[in-house]
Structures are given as C-alpha cells and as structure tokens.
Amino acid sequence: MGETAAERRGTWKVKAGLAEMLKGGVIMDVVTADQAKIAEDAGAVAVMALERVPADIRREGGVARMSDPGLIQAIIDAVTIPVMAKCRIGHFVEAQILEAIGVDYIDESEVLTPADEEHHINKHSFKIPFVCGCRDLGEALRRIAEGAAMIRTKGEAGTGNVVEAVRHQRAVTSAIRRLNGMGPEELVMEAKQLGAPADLLEETARLGRLPVVNFAAGGIATPADAALMMQLGCDGIFVGSGVFKSEDPSARAKAIVAATTNYDRPDILVEVSRSLGKAMRGLEIGAIPKEELLAGRGW
Amino acid sequence: MSARRRIGVLALQGDFREHLAALRACEVEGVAVRTTEELDRVDALILPGGESTTMSRLMDSKLRQRIQERAAAGMPVMGTCAGMILMASEVLDGTVEQEPLKLMHLAVRRNAYGRQRDSFEAEVDAPALGGPGPGVFIRAPQVTQAGASVETLASHGGQPVALREENRLALAFHPELTPDHRWHQYFLGFLDGS
Numbered sequence: 001m002g003e004t005a006a007e008r009r010g011t012w013k014v015k016a017g018l019a020e021m022l023k024g025g026v027i028m029d030v031v032t033a034d035q036a037k038i039a040e041d042a043g044a045v046a047v048m049a050l051e052r053v054p055a056d057i058r059r060e061g062g063v064a065r066m067s068d069p070g071l072i073q074a075i076i077d078a079v080t081i082p083v084m085a086k087c088r089i090g091h092f093v094e095a096q097i098l099e100a101i102g103v104d105y106i107d108e109s110e111v112l113t114p115a116d117e118e119h120h121i122n123k124h125s126f127k128i129p130f131v132c133g134c135r136d137l138g139e140a141l142r143r144i145a146e147g148a149a150m151i152r153t154k155g156e157a158g159t160g161n162v163v164e165a166v167r168h169q170r171a172v173t174s175a176i177r178r179l180n181g182m183g184p185e186e187l188v189m190e191a192k193q194l195g196a197p198a199d200l201l202e203e204t205a206r207l208g209r210l211p212v213v214n215f216a217a218g219g220i221a222t223p224a225d226a227a228l229m230m231q232l233g234c235d236g237i238f239v240g241s242g243v244f245k246s247e248d249p250s251a252r253a254k255a256i257v258a259a260t261t262n263y264d265r266p267d268i269l270v271e272v273s274r275s276l277g278k279a280m281r282g283l284e285i286g287a288i289p290k291e292e293l294l295a296g297r298g299w
Numbered sequence: 300m301s302a303r304r305r306i307g308v309l310a311l312q313g314d315f316r317e318h319l320a321a322l323r324a325c326e327v328e329g330v331a332v333r334t335t336e337e338l339d340r341v342d343a344l345i346l347p348g349g350e351s352t353t354m355s356r357l358m359d360s361k362l363r364q365r366i367q368e369r370a371a372a373g374m375p376v377m378g379t380c381a382g383m384i385l386m387a388s389e390v391l392d393g394t395v396e397q398e399p400l401k402l403m404h405l406a407v408r409r410n411a412y413g414r415q416r417d418s419f420e421a422e423v424d425a426p427a428l429g430g431p432g433p434g435v436f437i438r439a440p441q442v443t444q445a446g447a448s449v450e451t452l453a454s455h456g457g458q459p460v461a462l463r464e465e466n467r468l469a470l471a472f473h474p475e476l477t478p479d480h481r482w483h484q485y486f487l488g489f490l491d492g493s
Contacts, residue, residue, distance in 0.1 A: 046350075
C-alpha cells in the first residue's frame, strides 16, 4: 500500500462523474451569497452563481456577460455544495477565468450574449467540466463532441413558462427512440441529417439515452413543472428565475427539490405544492419578439 | 435466508442507477428505496454517491430511524462517497442540518481533496479484493478519525479510503462508475457472513 498511485485530474470520468452525482437533484440560480445559503438549506445539489437571473437579463436587455469573480467567490465561500457559473458561448477566456476561480462546472450558456457566432468553446482543453444547452439530439451530440460532460435542454430561460423545456426534452427523447432498430448504415445517414458525429450517435443508440447526464432547464417555476420534466425523462432540474422571483423562495425551493425526488408520486406532489405563495409571473412565448428568444442562440 | 436476495439502493438523489446496474452485473436484484416500506423489503442497503446535504434533507425522520434500526439489527450497509458521509458518526464542515446516520465510528471531512478541479482517478490497492482496482474520487471526503473497531481495507496517499466495521462498508470513491464490480461482490459476501 505505502506508495501513492498517480492521480489523474480532469479526466472524462471525473468530469461526467460529477454530473452523475447531481442526478435527481435541483440546481438553482442565485445572485447573492444569502440566496446560495437558502438554496443549499433547501436541498439544492448545486447553485449557479449569476449577477442577474434570466428574467432580469430579459427585462433589462444589454450585453449579458460572465459574472464578477468577486461575486462568484463570495458564493463559493458561502456554501459547501458545487458552484457553477456561466460564460458566453465561444468566450473561452471567460471560461479560463472561471476555471482559475475554482468553479466546479461551467455553463456555456445561451442566456448570456454569445461572443462567437461560429464556434463554441473547445471544452476538451479544460480540466473542469462544462454543461451546454440543446434543443434537439443533434445539438446535444455536437456539444458532447466539443467536450460537454453534461447537457441541459434549453427551454426558454426567464419566462416561467415550461412549454419550450417540454418541447426540447420531447425532441431529444423522441429522436433517441427513433434510433431503436436502425442498422449501422441507417445510423450513419441519421447522423448526417442530425449534424451529429456518427460515433456518438451510435453510442446513444446502444445506450438508449444520451451518453451524458441531461437536466431540464428554462421556464420551470413550480413543483409540478419539475415533476413533469422528470416524468418526461430528464435526469434533474435547473431552476433559474423560478425560485427567487417567487413570493416565498425558501418554501418554493424546498418544494421543487421534494417534487424532483418524488416526481412519480402525485400524493406527495399534492402536499409539496400546497400554500407556496405566488409563482413568478411568467411570459407567453408568443408575446416575446423573435429576436429576444434565447434558445435560438448556439447551433 | 431465502436464496433470492434483494439489495436496496437509497434512491432519493445521486447515482443510484449506477449502483442498480452494478448489482445487475453481479446477478442480484437491486431495488430503489425511497420509503420505509421499500426498505423493509430488502436484505441489504447501499447509500449511493450524490450530494450528502441534499440526501440528508430528503431523508425523513421515519426512514432515517428505520435505516438505523435495520443496521443495528445486522443489515449490511455500504456507502460510496456521499454515502460514506451519511454513514459517519461525525461530519466536519457539514451544514447545520446535516445529521449523519452514525452507522460507523468515523469522523469524515467533506470535500477534503478540494473542489472539482482536484477530483481525480487513481488505482486503489485493495488486498481484500486480491489486488488494485480503479478509484474515481469526485469531491471526495476523507476520514479524519476511525474507531478501534474500524478496519482499513484500502488507502490512498496515506489516507484510508475503504473501511469496514462489522458488516458495514464505507468507500470514499465510486466503484459504481467503473466496470470493476469487486467492491459490490465483496459487500454481497456480507450476506453470507464473510
């Protein structure tokens, strides 16, 4: 025993493995250390450190960038659960800064204003893992090919409207179901049509699911929304504006955590949905000007 | 005891699916456990990896008490990473609400190796398994103190990372994330009194 075996850091196994540990859990957007504590106490498996939640980014407009490192550090210091932070699509220097701060996961996110309209970050070159958004199977596999160790369906962030999250989750699962029974030559054709690497598509077909963990995001505002996404087959939940834009964030956060664990038990969902106060106001997708929709960012 | 064994995996949060898959590979029946009724139908229990603070919160007092009673009555229990934290008698750096199950005489420190960038893979030498096996350490805990009745089965970097006390087994790493199921086999041996 005496001698210590070599330690290999930043391997695919530890990157994708952390996402495995988050499964069945809720990751909450927070903008202060106090909110991070509330999220941790409510049972969040991780927090996303932000300057503004998506609902405010949407309202205030302007260019949305990586958060101030000081704010991220304050949130890291406040909690013992993993801390994630967002960088702009293609902005690999923001990602380098987040890695140097010591965040546990980077979200290369369409919620921020893209920095590159052609290239996503080469995520293989980082020691810490990335999560990326997708609207369908092809987009998910392109991100995984670039090194994303976790996927989230995009939904439409900051709306409190779950309809886009449902659309994207269903798009991924029905595309995976279609692979069932395809022969090797059909998979090659399908990969071409999806714009996805053939080897990753073959792996997806073999597993019957994405090769990495997939959370739902974008518009989840109630315990029932969280349970809906879990029943549709996602592995866990991101809640952005839904917690801290509601009337009673602590109660709502606890309820969404309980609903994510007990997603298939309506009797428990009744209990946790009771008396939570007002949910965030919410937005009809059709009422949002097309150029302000976030899900279309990234490709 | 009937030949048909059912092994429970606590399924409140975390990588319980990987443990269920490892049990399938060992050709035993694995069952997800979220309630006391489900716990009452299993012969052994695995506490998976995940976020220990979250699992602690989601475990109600009834389930907590029933796990403690069953363990005291001899039910084998294995914990990996967060599961090890839940089995400990004392958690350092724990949040206020994190009361462990106290199934083993262990004091553990959460995230003792650092943040995710410090997570690593390394071979873990385990004479109990007949040789080294893969160790995946993700924001792993460390044991700071172990009682006299606790046996160290494997160490890494001078730290005990696999420990046994009677028929309870605590691992700081994740055998369920690898195709090497010897730790699961070793644990299943507890049901036959080994």
